[in-house]
Amino acid sequence: MQQPSARSLLISLLALVGLSSPVHATPESRAQPKAALAVAWSPAVAAKPLDRTVENGLSWLLKHQLADGGWGQGEESRQMGRGMNGMATQSNVADTAMATLSLLRAGSTPSTGQYAKNINRALDFVLSEIETADEDSLWITSVRGTRVQGKIGPYVGTFLSAQLLAEVNGQMGSPARNKRVATALAKVLHKMEKNQRDDGGYTGRGWAPVLSQALAVKGTNRAFQRGAKVSAKMRERSANWAASNFDQKSGTFSRAGSAGIALYGTAATVGGLGDSAQSDELESAAVEEAAANAPTENARQAAKDRLGRMAETKRVQRAANMALVARMSDQKFMNGFGSNGGEEFLSYMLVSETLVVKGGDEWKQWDSAMTRNLGNVQNGDGSWTGHHCITGRTFCTAAALLVLMADRAPSPLVKELSRG
Numbered sequence: 001m002q003q004p005s006a007r008s009l010l011i012s013l014l015a016l017v018g019l020s021s022p023v024h025a026t027p028e029s030r031a032q033p034k035a036a037l038a039v040a041w042s043p044a045v046a047a048k049p050l051d052r053t054v055e056n057g058l059s060w061l062l063k064h065q066l067a068d069g070g071w072g073q074g075e076e077s078r079q080m081g082r083g084m085n086g087m088a089t090q091s092n093v094a095d096t097a098m099a100t101l102s103l104l105r106a107g108s109t110p111s112t113g114q115y116a117k118n119i120n121r122a123l124d125f126v127l128s129e130i131e132t133a134d135e136d137s138l139w140i141t142s143v144r145g146t147r148v149q150g151k152i153g154p155y156v157g158t159f160l161s162a163q164l165l166a167e168v169n170g171q172m173g174s175p176a177r178n179k180r181v182a183t184a185l186a187k188v189l190h191k192m193e194k195n196q197r198d199d200g201g202y203t204g205r206g207w208a209p210v211l212s213q214a215l216a217v218k219g220t221n222r223a224f225q226r227g228a229k230v231s232a233k234m235r236e237r238s239a240n241w242a243a244s245n246f247d248q249k250s251g252t253f254s255r256a257g258s259a260g261i262a263l264y265g266t267a268a269t270v271g272g273l274g275d276s277a278q279s280d281e282l283e284s285a286a287v288e289e290a291a292a293n294a295p296t297e298n299a300r301q302a303a304k305d306r307l308g309r310m311a312e313t314k315r316v317q318r319a320a321n322m323a324l325v326a327r328m329s330d331q332k333f334m335n336g337f338g339s340n341g342g343e344e345f346l347s348y349m350l351v352s353e354t355l356v357v358k359g360g361d362e363w364k365q366w367d368s369a370m371t372r373n374l375g376n377v378q379n380g381d382g383s384w385t386g387h388h389c390i391t392g393r394t395f396c397t398a399a400a401l402l403v404l405m406a407d408r409a410p411s412p413l414v415k416e417l418s419r420g
Contacts, residue, residue, distance in 0.1 A: 044357045044411040050106060053375045056382030057401045058106055061099050062118060064394065069121030070096040073147055073392030074383075080391050084147055088392070092143040093129050093157030096122050097164045098398035104167060105405040111173030123168065123181070126161055130184045138195045138202065140188060151389045152343065153204040153212030162188045162219030166226040167410070185228055192216065193234045200241025207389060210245075210257035211346055214268035217242060218350075221275040225282060225412050235279055236309060242272030243316045251323045262327075263336040263347050270324050271350035273317035274357060280310040282412055324351065325362050340377060342390025345399035352406035367407065374400050 050058075065071060070091025076084060100122040108115035110123060129141045138155040148156055165185040172178045195202060201213055217238045224230040245254040246269050258265035287310070291303035327333045336344040348370060355363045378384055384396040402409075 041410045041412055043408050045359050045363065045407050047405075047407045050405075053371075053378055054106070054401060054404050057378070057384070057397050057404075058102065058115075058382075060382035060397055061102060061394070061401075062115075065099070065118055065121065066091050068125050069123075070125035071099045071122075071394045074394040074397075075385075075392070076147065077385060077387055077391035079387075080147070084145075087146055090143060091125055092146050092148075093126055093141045094146065094148045094160050095392065095394040095398070096126055097157065097160035098395055098402070100126075100164055101160075101167070102398045102401040102405070105402060105408045107408070109171045110168050110177070111171060119168070123164075123172075126164065127180060127184050129157075130161060130187060133187075133191075135187070136191065136194055138191055138204070140191065147392055148342065148390055148395055149206075151207045152346075153202075153206035153209040155202060155204050156212045156215060158188060158191065159212060159215040159219045162192065163215070163222045166219065166223040166228060169223075169226050169228065182228075185223060189220075189223055189228060189230060189234075192220065193231060196234060196237055198237065199244070200237035200239070206257075208257065208259040208261065208264050208343055210265050210268040211343060211350075213241065213257065214271045214350055217272035218275045221279045224279050232306070235276065238272065239276035239280075239309070239313045242269055242276060243313060245269040246273070246316055246320045246323070248316060248319050251319070251326075253320070253323070259337075261336050261343070262333055264343060266324055266327070266333075267347035267350040270317075270320050270354045273313065273320055274354040276313050277317045278357070278412060280313060284310060321354065321358070324354075328362070328366065337388055339387040340384075340396075341386040341388040342392065342395045342399060345384065345386075345396055345403065346390075349399050349402045349406065352403050353409050356406045356409065357411055370403050374404060 061071070064074060066089060068091050070093075072089045072091055073084070073087050073095050075088055100119055103115040103119050103122075106115060107113055108119055110116060110119050129143075132142070133140045138158050140158045140161055143157075144154065162185065165181050165188065169181055169185060170178055172181055192202075197203065200217075202216060204212065206212060220230060220234060220238050224235060245256070245265060246252075247254075253262065253266045253269050255262065255265045258268070284307070287303050287306050291300055291307060294300045294303055336347060352366065352370065355366050374384070378400070379393075382397075383393040384400040385391060385393055386396045390396065
């Protein structure tokens with residue numbers, strides 16, 4: 001298709017729907033009115049070579065992949081008691097998704113790399129859980145009552161599966177497997193949209209559900225960025241949720257759903273704002289085009305309103321990032337609950353994947369500190385253990401690895417976003 005006709009079609013579509021539908025396409029074929037906005041997926045910064053700390057962590061994960069392709073929550077800290085011993089070797093979606101994302105960050109895909117077979121086995125487990133789930137509830141798994149579900153929310157597997165499937169969408173190596181992934185992803189996104197509240201949140205219990213909510217925002221936006229059908233309403237609600245948790249006047253973050261731990265709420269908010277801003281950047285050129293050339297006043301106004309919301313998200317994101325950076329030297333804040341748990345590792349991951357997009361000195365200082373600190377607390381067998389709440393070695397190990405490999409996280413439109 002020639003660029004002018006694609007451009008005209010895009011503008012006409014936006015005008016017809018009044019911008020109620022998102023502008024998206026596959027990452028390889030996404031056409032934008034301005035050539036400078038072509039989508040290129042790559043890390044935001046030059047990635048470090050994998051060091052022994054990371055290699056040992058990956059080796060531990062591989063040794064603990066179960067026969068059905070999934071991961072259980074693994075060994076827990078003794079202080080958590082023995083009530084969940086059976087969960088250690090029962091595969092569940094959340095732990096499996098985290099472990100699989102770690103293998104993807106290490107450079108493999110479902111069709112290439114040394115971990116391709118492990119990734120495919122894991123995906124088969126996740127896909128089978130989604131395929132047997134009902135059509136409308138937020139549940140995508142029959143495995144319930146895990147430690148991760150209890151601590152950050154029962155639907156954490158749903159949100160993590162959205163991100164995981166989005167990242168492998170179109171990379172499965174065969175049309176049939178690509179279709180299977182796309183179908184499952186569409187089912188997950190339908191469930192998420194159907195159950196999303198007007199404020200962008202989701203009903204669910206948990207000790208610190210704000211972290212699960214941040215994963216929902218990440219899954220929503222990563223799916224959109226990778227070309228899945230995600231409604232503008234769903235993304236706007238997600239962005240509004242993140243923005244509502246930061247007070248620009250006082251420069252403070254809400255502690256709602258954070259168990260009173262400032263690190264959790266801050267990490268969830270900056271993570272959600274960063275993911276939303278990336279999606280807005282992908283869509284902005286098309287919306288600007290519609291605002292300038294839409295054939296009706298209603299369509300033009302709808303486009304202008306969308307641009308206004310995008311600009312506000314970006315403003316809040318910048319202010320929130322500045323507030324985060326100002327607190328990074330506060331050791332009490334950085335320690336979270338006061339000892340390492342899966343919640344701390346996950347918070348560090350959310351912060352890392354936000355700061356790496358911008359790059360610069362803040363990112364370098366943060367990455368250096370995280371590399372040193374996580375290396376110091378790694379177990380001799382290559383795993384990481386939590387000492388409160390989420391203590392299972394699978395989640396803690398995978399989350400720590402995702403922190404250490406944040407410089408390998410795929411990012412769209414790196415040049416435009418990294419200097420924003």
